[in-house]
């Protein structure tokens with residue numbers, strides 16, 4: 001079976017700190033196949049579109065400023081049970097609460113600069129994946 005897909009993005013804090021390679025290694029060693037990947041930049045406006053669901057939250061302005069502050073590495077990943085297994089690999093949003101050995105426990109600086117994003121549902125994986133990779137049709 002080919003498995004299913006999720007979307008992830010290494011965030012500016014982790015890319016800027018030179019942790020991209022180490023994070024990709026953890027992702028591949030956990031059994032995820034990288035279907036698509038690029039290094040890219042978000043404008044504040046496009047970061048705002050990506051995090052539109054958080055528009056009314058107090059941290060929205062800071063979050064979109066941060067997400068447009070440096071390079072990001074978005075990827076589409078494939079594995080059985082991809083969405084759930086990837087959320088386990090990255091750990092809790094707040095690195096202080098992230099389980100030992102998870103990507104956020106190892107690399108995140110704070111609740112905002114938390115190293116990596118992982119889609120929280122199959123539906124959002126498709127929406128977010130297509131936000132960066134319009135050419136990838138199958139999810």
Ligand SMILES: Nc1ncnc2c1ncn2[C@@H]1O[C@H](COP(=O)(O)OP(=O)(O)OP(=O)(O)O)[C@@H](O)[C@H]1O
Pocket residue numbers: 059063092093111112113114116117118119120
């Ligand atoms: N209280 C907060 N203060 C500052 N930033 C926050 C806070 N809560 C969330 N964020 C930022 O907004 C992002 C999206 O929040 P969400 O609740 O969707 O968390 P998540 O699903 O774990 O993270 P992501 O969607 O990035 O994988 C978080 O990853 C974090 O960068």
